[in-house]
Amino acid sequence: MSILKNPVVFTANRLRDGESVWLGASGVWVEDINAARVLRNETERDASQALADQADADNIVVEPYAIDVSAQDGVVAPLKFREQIRAAGPTVRLDLGKQAQTHASRAA
Amino acid sequence: MSYLYKDGAFQSDKWLTIDGDQPVPEGEDVIVSLTLFEEHQHALLTRNSGRLGVHLEAAEQLDAIVPHLDKFDVVSLDFPTFADGRAFSKARWLRDQHGYAGEVRAVGDVRIDQVSHMKRCGIDALLVTHQQTIDSLTDIKDPGLQLYYQPSAIDGETKAGGRAWARRA
């Protein structure tokens, strides 16, 4: 059981509406990356890979893949900028995407 | 397993496909590869019995078979993937340019969503493997459109709408 260099989470877009989602702790696809199941070793990753492939085959999500993240104190942050944007929303429209929630509550 | 669809129904395929260097049985209807045809052209064209067909891979051009078209009862065209559309043009060429009247069959990744395009290009037989396509064809569920803005050289087409180029399939 070898430890991964970086922890990973699985992500995809949901088939019906295209929302970016992450594979959550309970095996459900979640809209908040912080609720994603963080995988730290190969065994965990392979198990999640199987779940992700199954969700793909079951037409719940489209083309799932694993991304490298850092995970500390319940905050999951993708290492790649592209994935950071997916997890937050367009950097030029803070009122849209996942970040809209935080943005709205901050503005309130 | 693949099934032959022609004239609106599945039917048994009388044609034997000869792979690679297999011997060509006398008396049988055979579809041979282009390579085999080119290598044994004389023997194949002078067989005593059994009809002849030829199969073209997607990258193979029509040129080599054009002089002998009247000898072929079937020209089989390969669709290696859904996205490879070369055989559409070849079918059109066979029909429009050479007036080929034999069977033009589509082989390979034949999918229901392309069937109407294939027909429109002059393909009149399908060798189908894809289960959903088999099911849809059985149910006569062709999702293709029946309206075309592209006239074809096929005889007897009538104009639709008010323009020279609009057609109802």
Added chain:
Amino acid sequence: MYRYDEFDREFVTSRVAQFRDQVERRVSGELSEDNFKPIRLQNGVYLQLHAYMLRVAIPYGTLNSRQMRMLAHIARTYDRDYGHFTTRQNIQFNWPKLTDIPDILEDLASVEMHAIQTSGNCIRNVTADHFAGASSDEIADPRPYAEILRQWSSNHPEFAFLPRKFKIAVIGAPHDRAAMQFHDIGLEMRRNAAGNLGVAVYIGGGLGRTPMVGKLVNDFVAEEDLLSYVEAILRVYNMNGRRDNKYKARIKILVHETGLDELKQSIDAEFERIRDGVLKLPDADVRSIEAYFAAPKFELLSDRSSLLEAAKADDKSFTRWVDRNVSAHKQSGYGIVTVALKSTGEAPGDASASQMDVLARLGEQYSFDELRISHEQNVILPHVRLDDLKAVYDDLVANGMAAPNAGLITDIIACPGLDYCALATARSIPVAQEIGERFADLDRQNEIGDLKLKISGCINACGHHHVGHIGILGVDRRGEELYQVTLGGSGDEHAAIGEIVGRGFSKDEISGAVETIVDTYLAKRLADDESFLDAYRRIGAAPFKEALYGPVAA
């Protein structure tokens, strides 16, 4: 403009029904993503970073007010209240649900619009000069030909699975406003010695990984042969274009690898074979398509408007807007208005639902119910009385769309980039915004004069950076956004591909680098009216390189 007849209506509605069935089959699992993907792409549906994206065709950029209102309705009802006008005269919605898309397409069909072939390896939406039918330098309106080509290419059974996407543009004036020579096929309308109308045909132009200027393959194809000739090109391409490598699959590579002369022989042979066949265009049919594009009922007006002069006299901002955003119309007393969707801080090409409604109203009230989308991501009101310009302007001011910057450095083209696009390597919009802010001072913009700045978020070049006078390409260098600068590109009749000036710049540096380039130009130009591009062509890249990177050791 063109109106659907029964046949067109039935065609589009059956296509919607077909796609509805396909979406249902996808959601139920009958169609796998592999099989569905080419189908959804041919209906304009992409899967992007945050959501699906729907690209709706605006054929040759022409639409009426009712259609514009429908776009607003779609933005409001199914999306997040805005849309993005693209460099291919289309509009993209960034957040639709897959399961809503059949309904959206049905709404679009009700106003004679669709999303057919806005993506996929097929013949894409045909584009044309956005000043068609209005500009003073026009030989003929290119839209009838574009419409005939649109019909012929719609659901073409033979060309639905080409080696790669295929773009066609048509222009009808010597001044090329549609980047015609950067299309797979570019058509320039001409008259021959006998005075008959036809087209000069260019092939193999394109941007992307291997930018190339289109090559003249035939200097006059008669009108009746338009479809036969284009079909001949497509057939040769479909059979011979490379399919082993998607980066080498465009027709430009076939032209390059085969050689123009040899390819021309194949095209001509195919053309000769089919030219007297079913595709020959009957004169009556062309004329009846043409009739749809007949000029509106213009009033007979003087070419001087005292109302306009008076308004200009006491409003400097208005004067500035008129000078930049109103172009000469062929009909005296009228002007062509460019509504620049490039206000400081906005994403180039984005318009909110309420702005679309305003534009629809203005089109209805002041421009014979007609609007255009330009490949420069602006909206055009093609036929406005000079007397009405002030009223139009005031309305635009009230709705945040009166940027007086058409053709200036802040009239930036930018693709969606990494903020939305799944293929992107870097962001485009924030770079456009930063440059917009840096050059916000209008006096300075006007002092700089004509300057086309274009930004792409990856090598696919949707932001046309290769043909920007200043082009910016965002790349990814070890996880950091890096911006490469090209200079001297041009998409007009003097087509040129920009040259890379040197090493790239970080996101923090890029707008400063643009400023350095502009300052260098200002210092080196011979006179105020020597444009950036002219100056660059005269002095070359060296002074800019030196300003950006320091003196080069000899």
